[in-house]
Amino acid sequence: MxxxxxxxxxxxxxxxxxxxxxxxxxxxxxxxxxxxxKGLWDQQGGMTKMAAGGGLVALLLGxxxxxxxxxxxxxxxxxxxxxxxxxRAWQDWQAGxxxxxAKAPTPAALPSPEGTVFLPSDAAAADDLSTRxxxxxxxAAKADGHITDDERARITEQLGNIGLDAEGEKMIADELNxxxxxxxxxxxxxxxxxxxxxxxxxxxxxDPDAPAEKGYLAMLAARLKLDPELVKHLHxxxxxxx
Numbered sequence: 001m002x003x004x005x006x007x008x009x010x011x012x013x014x015x016x017x018x019x020x021x022x023x024x025x026x027x028x029x030x031x032x033x034x035x036x037x038k039g040l041w042d043q044q045g046g047m048t049k050m051a052a053g054g055g056l057v058a059l060l061l062g063x064x065x066x067x068x069x070x071x072x073x074x075x076x077x078x079x080x081x082x083x084x085x086x087x088r089a090w091q092d093w094q095a096g097x098x099x100x101x102a103k104a105p106t107p108a109a110l111p112s113p114e115g116t117v118f119l120p121s122d123a124a125a126a127d128d129l130s131t132r133x134x135x136x137x138x139x140a141a142k143a144d145g146h147i148t149d150d151e152r153a154r155i156t157e158q159l160g161n162i163g164l165d166a167e168g169e170k171m172i173a174d175e176l177n178x179x180x181x182x183x184x185x186x187x188x189x190x191x192x193x194x195x196x197x198x199x200x201x202x203x204x205x206x207d208p209d210a211p212a213e214k215g216y217l218a219m220l221a222a223r224l225k226l227d228p229e230l231v232k233h234l235h236x237x238x239x240x241x242x
Contacts, residue, residue, distance in 0.1 A: 079119055079126065080112070082133060082204070083119035085200045085237045085238060086193070086200040087110075087111055087116060089230065089234045089236070093230040099233040099236045102240050110237075117191060129194065133198060135171070135185065136185050136201045138175040139180060140202035140216065143217075144212045144213050152176050182219045183223055185198065185202070185220060186224045195224040196226065196230060198220075198224065199231070200237070202217065203235065
């Protein structure tokens with residue numbers, strides 16, 4: 001989907017319900033991307049800014065707040081946040097580190113994923129990956145069954161009012177109207193690293209302690225063939241931003 005990266009940026013920004021904070025003040029890693037990303041943000045069109053304001057997230061997630069990461073995403077972009085979370089977890093797992101949540105009030109500096117498999121520098125490749133991450137997030141939003149048939153119809157009807165193009169509307173509507181299929185979502189990953197990233201994106205929009213969502217995550221991790229220790233690292237990194 002063209003401009004899926006902007007849509008993903010808006011989704012992740014909206015997850016905090018407008019909360020501020022994050023990694024903007026942390027030197028190195030994502031912090032180095034902040035000023036450049038802020039300039040790009042100022043140039044964004046209505047679609048991204050409306051999603052960032054929470055409109056699309058309110059529709060998809062029923063208005064509930066989940067993770068207070070909006071400030072970070074506003075500075076560096078949602079695609080960079082998801083990529084950085086997965087990349088840091090992957091690196092720590094490969095290094096054999098213990099999966100622990102940082103005790104400091106601000107999370108440890110996350111590495112910039114720009115130019116890696118977690119966030120390709122090629123625009124078309126980044127959009128392709130972002131499309132699949134958005135699909136994973138919408139699917140995860142359905143995991144607890146809170147999107148009823150009536151709500152799904154209302155969301156589909158209102159998609160045209162939030163600034164998405166026809167392709168974007170169709171992608172969201174199709175995912176909402178498709179029965180939840182964890183195998184399909186797992187199949188979106190083309191590499192083990194993308195599997196970690198799809199899991200991280202899904203984890204951002206669920207309550208990992210709620211029974212239905214916990215079950216969905218367990219099935220997704222199994223279908224993605226993620227090492228249990230890697231899963232622990234992914235949970236730890238996301239929990240730092242909660």
